[in-house]
Amino acid sequence: MTAARTADTSTADATTGHAPRIDLARQAPDVYRAMIALDSAAREGLDPELVELVLTRCSQINHCAFCLDMHTHDARRIGVSEQKLYLLDAWNEMVGLYSDRERAALRLAESVTRLTDDFVPDEVYLTAAEHFSDEELARLIAVIFTINAWNRIAVSTRRVPPVRR
Template sequence: MAQEKVQYPQLFLRLAISATMLSAVADRFGFWGENSAWGNWGNFEKYTEQLTYFLPESLSTFSAYTATFLEILFSLMLILGFKTRLAAYGTGFLLLTFALSMTIALGAKAPLDYSVWIGSAAAFLLASQQNYNYSLDTLTKKKKKLSIMSARFNWTTLHPAAYKAGIGIEMALQNSFLDPIQKELIKIRSSQINGCAFCLDMHTKDALKHGETPQRIFILNAWRDAKEFFTEEEQVILMITEEITLINQKGLTEETYEKAKKLFDETQISQIIMAAVAINMWNRIAKASHMEIGK
């Protein structure tokens, strides 16, 4: 659940860092009017010369253009979530350079007044995150993982319409109420029942990246004997997953459905069912086409 708890603060941190740098860039072009610190590009060049007094004038001017370009570039990358870790590290080092230059040229108080050290530390903290929710990185990663290449045949080219429909289900489920851990529990449990090694390999790794513990993954196959490790909601989700996967036995029983109604509304129950249906589909494709683990 750890990743679920930080996804919104993490998004806020990305946007806050980006907004701060873009605001500084806007100031250099007089965007903030009377509230500007520099007000125009000429004043910013003079300020840069003050910070880089040890450089020739031509290099000082070049550093002003370079810093501005990088601030815009890193900000846009962070907002979009594109190469987020790279952008975060770049931002961290850029702000660290600013802080050191301000300290040398203006004294220790200057970077503290403008929170430059904090900005640098925040960027490095962002760079240390394992995953970036609500980002192009996540969407690209998920599409890549959903690319089905088998040892027998490439069904994505043989049946592109069916593949596109399957991807559509997965993309729709991205907007469900289920958090990343709950989704992975569904995928792992279904894959255990169906004996899909490819999907087990993929989704146990994904679960760990999302903050799931190895212990819960190890005992998932016997979760009924270790209920204290799973929340009431997770237990019902696992019950639905098992009954959907083993649909030929009893179907989704009335007992399980009534338990679900006490915890979830009809829309949420339908989302749990669709998540179980989706992984069962991928399980069958992976096993039928002999998809190779790790590819």
């Protein structure tokens, strides 16, 4: 039997007040490598800007600071506009800013991320299916469940982004 583990508060992060927990990459490298491979396979053939919007939106819903920091930085690097990033939490109100394809992807991302709200309604799925081929839709769903897994890893292990000034 193993002893219960608790976070060592003497090493708490100055910005969050939380101590980091286990390092998944070091303690379960095979799991970490599998996640990296899944992430890479899921993105294959999808528009990188759309992917970053979806990753950022899911990370907003899941309150994952580490992933929010990473994906907003990555989105800017590949050319996603500041306006799209700033208004992402209100994408549904911004009809002219996000394309119909982006809107369908974001709606699907929210529905898959918030499964307990109403599962994934047929209308949400069918709208996404109108904008994506079967292969793209399969990969989009994989991107969504993969970022949700990454968010859960980062939040449960208290991974935080570096403070940039």
